[in-house]
Structures are given as C-alpha cells and as structure tokens.
Amino acid sequence: MKNHHRKTVHVPNKNKFKKKNLLLFGVASLFWLIFRTGTKPSRIVYPCQQAALANSSILLSLSIPLSLTSVFMKTKKFLSKKGTTIVLLIMVASVILISEQILGSIQSTGAVDPNQEINLSFEPRDAMAFPASNIYVVKGRAYSHIRELVNLMGSHGLLFYESGTTGVNRGPEGLIARDDLVLIKINCQWDARGGTNTDLLKELIQMIVDHPDGFMGEIVVADNGQAQYGSSGNGGSLNWANNNAEDHSQSAQDVVDMFTVSYNASTFLWDTITLKSVGEYSEGDINDGYVVNQTTDPVTGIKVSYPKFRTKFGTYISFKNGIWNHITESYNSEKLKVINFPVLKSHSGYGVTASVKHYMGVVSAKQTNAHTKVATGGMGTEMVETRFPTLNILDAIWVNANPAPSSSCGPSTPYGVATRVNTVMASTDPVALAYWGSKNVLMQAARLTGYTNTHTINPDNTNPSGVWGEAFGVWLELSKNGIAAKGYNVTTEENHMNVYVKSEAPEIGIPSQIPPSNNVMTGEEVKVSVNVTDAESGVKNVTLFYAINNGTTWENRTMNYNTSKSLYEATIPGQPAETWVKFKIVAYNNAGNNATRDGTEPYYTYQAIPEFPSVHILLIIFTITTLLIIIILYKRKSYPRIL
Secondary structure (H helix, E strand, C coil): CCCCCCEECCCCCCCHHHHHHHHHHHHHHHHHHHHHHHCCHHHHCHHHHHHHHHHHHHEEEEEEEHHHHHHHHCCHHHHHHHHHHHHHHHHHHHHHHHHHHHHHHCCCHHHHHHHCCCCCCCCCCCCCCCCCCEEEEEEECCCCCCCHHHHHHCCCCCCCCCCCCCEEEEECCCCCCCCCCCEEEEEECCCCCHHHHHHHHHHHHHHHHHHCCCCCCCCEECCCCCCCCCEEECCCCCCCCCCCCCCCCCCHHHHHHHCCCCEEEEEEEHHCCCCEEECCCCCCCCCCCCEECCCCCCCCCCCCCCEEEEECCCCECCCCCCCECCCCEECCCCCCCEEEEEEEECCHHHHHHHCCCCHHHHCCCCCCCCCHHHCHHHHHHHHHHCCCCCEEEEEEEEEEECCCCCCCCCCCCCHHHHHHEEEEECCCHHHHHHHHHHHHHHHHHHHHHCCCHHHHHHCCCCCCCCCCCHHHHHHHHHHHHHHHCCCCCCHHHHHHHEEEEEEECCCEEECCEEECCCCCCCCCCCCEEEEEEECCCCCCEEEEECCCCCCCCCCCEECEEEECCCEEEEECCCCCCCEEEEEEEEEECCCEEEEEEEECCHHHEEEECCCCCHHHHHHHHHHHHHHHHHHHHHHHHHHHECC
C-alpha cells in the first residue's frame, strides 16, 4: 500500500517576518552608527548618529527579547523558575532601554532654600545733567564690604584717606586724615536687624585705623535712641543682646572694645544726656548735654539741637562747632569728621529710614519738636545747621522691605521680618543716597518678596496714605530744598546721578559645540552652546567672538538664550578646508562687570576638515543592507519541507 505524501510548504509566519524586519532595520542602524562614528567617538553627538543610536536601541531592544521569548516558548525549560526569571529580566531591560531613549533621564527639582537671600539687579548709570551726585554701590557676599566700597570710591575719584602722598585711595583731597576725630553715627534704637550692621561697623573702623600714614586720631561710635521707644521701651543701646550681625551677640560696644586696646576708640550713648540742656564750651559750660536753639527755623519750623560731650579719652566735642581746645579756647571744626551710617528700612510714620531721616538720632526729641518736623523737611535743616556728614554709608546687608502699613514694617525689625540683599552704598550726598537706595534696593526687594503696593517706600510718592506722618517723597524733597539752599550739592533727580556698581562678574561654563572640534567638515556651521549665570545682578548679554587669522581680527555673534536648554547659543559660519578657527565668549552682567573665556583652552580651537563624499557612504550602506537581505532569504529557502 502506497503511502501518499502530501507536499506541505511552511508559509512564513507574519509575526516572524515583522520580527525579522525589526531586527534587520535595527542591525542596519547599528552598522551605520559603527561606520559613521568609527574611531572618533565624539561623532556620537551628530544628529544622524543620535537618530541611528535611537533606532538601533529601540528596535534591537524590541526584536531581541521577542525572538528570545519565542525560543524559550518552544522549550520545556521555559516553565522553570529560572527560565521565567530570565525572561522577566530581559523584558525589564527592554523597557528600561526604550524608556531611556524616549523619556530621557528624570531629574528631581530641588526645594527652595527658605534662608536664601534675594539677588537684586542694579544698573550703573551716567548723569545726563550737571551738577551730579555720585553713588557707589557694592553688592554680593564677595563685595558687600567696606574695603570694596572704599576701593570703588577711589577708582572713581573719591579718596577715603587724606594724605600728602598720592596713591591708591589716598591723596590731599581725601576724606579722613590720620589725626582726625571720626564720629560714626549709627542706628542703635532698635535691636536685631533694626540697627546698623556691626560686621560693617567693624570693617569701617578697621579701614580708618589702617590709614596709610598711620592713624593717630580718635574714633567715637554714637547715637541717640531718645531714651524712649526702641526695643526695650527705654530708647537705644550700644550693647544689645541681639544685634544685626552674622554673630547675633556682637554688639556695637563689642566691636569698639576690639580696637580700644590699640587705638583711641570709644562709644557714647547720647540717650544719657538727651534731657540735659547745656550751653556751648565757648560760653563757659563744660557739661555734657544738648544745645537747643529756642527759636524755630522759619522754613521747616524745627528747633535745631545737637549733642556736646566729653569722650572717654578726654576730648571735648561740639557736634556743631568741632573739637574744643580749652587751652586756646577755640574750636577746630575741620578735624571733626562725621560718617553717617544708618541701616536701610521701612518706617511706619515716614515711609523710609535712610541717610536723611537718620539725623533724628542727632537731635534731642525730648527737648524739641524735631520728630514732627521730619514731615516739613526738618532733617535737612538739622544737617546744615549743625554738621553736614563727611560721608554717608547706607547698610543694606539686611533690610526691612515690608512697606507701611504692613504690620512687619519698620523701624523695629526682628530677625524674622528682614530680607538679606547683601548691598552697601555710599555717597557724599545724603539725599541722592536715600532716594536711590529706597527706589532701587528697598522697592525692588519689596516687590520680589510679594508686595504689589510699594508707594509708601517710593521716593517719588506724594500720597501720605498708609503712613501716620508724611509721604516719603514729600519730606525728602523738602529736606533737599533746605540743604540745597545752603549751597550743598544734593538731588532727587536721577538724571543728576552717577551710579557706580561693583558686584561679582558672570560665571561662564565650559562651552560645547556641534560638530565637535575634531569633526568639523569643510563648509560646516558650528553651533556653540554655553551656560552663563550671574546670581547677583543677572546676565545682561553674552557674545561669541571668532577669528580665522590667529586672532588678528575678530567677528562677533550675539549668543541667544535657549530657554528649553538654559544655554546661550550662537553659530559660527562654515569655513574652507584646513581653516583654523578660534573663538572666545564674553559675558556682561547688569552691574556692568564682565567675564571672558578665551582660546587658551583646547576646546576654543578647531580646524575644518574634508568630509567623505556622501555617495561613498550610500554605496557602503546599500552593500551592507543587500548582503543582510540575501543572507535572510537564503535561510528561508533552506527551511525543511514536508513531502
């Protein structure tokens, strides 16, 4: 009996064919990746290489597990625990490969540091009209120090040291002579952040005693807390338990005590004499107390008053007339220098405490009507009728930027309501300094901490709502008028202000380029990307400069900010073969400072090289793909047949 055998041909499974196509395409992409990258791994950043890498990763990660799973399904070992584990591991690995290509790496967002200070942005400016007042601003933890402030002043012509020798920060026109008596008038009525920063006070005293000619004079730190109000309800203190400093226990008295051993440095709390009415030394009265003018100023209505006292070292001082010599019975006015040194803060009654209102600590409020006369410009009268400050320094390391009528506004400033802005300013014009500091420091800090209504701390504001006294813009303008009437150069007009700013320069990272420096082909454009940051004043602009003649002449390209990458980018045009290209990056911040990364490092130079003809690449790819197809088809024909 014949056996009739039916001829059976196995038709390739559709799914199997799809798997092989996936595998084929993945292998082709892998061949392309290997060939194109070759011995230069840096080519992996090319767009075509990235596409090939993605294709080979995704397709191979899909096809290989599927093929392996099919093999496992045909064996009895598949049901074993070991086999199951292997399959699961393969599938997990595939998912990871795919998700890595599609989703990329996931980065967690860092939490905001609640103690991080606010970074303000300041614009230097040149006066557009004259006469002009100069304002000097240093900013940032690295620069918000008295020495940096003095250096900035000196670089723009205001010398700190009076000296017969001309040099850095010194000359005949300097402010402080080696034998001067320097009276530093600080804020001391309030503790915590309500008083002048004692770290800055220490730096200022150090600068004075570091006089290049050798300091032989005297230093007095003083204030009048009026023996009322203040943190204790009893007025001011030069020895608070809680102070405005990195070390909260460091008081003004502690700072002065550090210098007393080597120099004639002392303190005097005028609270102790604010109730005592005395006559001048020239009138035969040698007692400590306040000299009070019993007539009121015809314009502002203030009764001018000022302290008169004997220092720890026996020096007789009249705040108005100068140093009294009891032997010659005369005053030396020129040797008494006053540095007006307040902390910048909001004020519930008058909007802002700065370098003008700070003179409320010169008067005796107990014996006069001075406090109500802030509203009429009385502090301007007090300045010109007693002693105009030699220099005004405005402390804005920590500020009270909570504008009235906020319950957190000044003058009291507990630690929890202050904002750190790391800024110190100076000017010989107290009005311009108060104007610029409140408008650019206090208002900016207030807005950045969430306040939308800042009119009470605005020096241009004339609306008294929100304060119990008078609008800041009104009394500041009246104070200016009274000072200007006596011939002093003061202003509230920004066109009459030169503003000099020093802060940290921008930080320029290491640039990257596409194509990499060793794979730039003839005529190929090069995209340069770089990270530039400035935590202080902010990045103003970034420019890419390139040269093809060894740096003799430079072309420039503005680097535009790519928000999605947080990088600055610009493109260098393609160049002829064998051309060497150098480039450098220059960045400016809003404070006018700049930083440069130049061609001293290897990643700032590249040479254009010839590219392989694209037809050769296509022929190679076509050959490889054809060979792969022939191999697969040959294997199909060799499948066993059932006859």
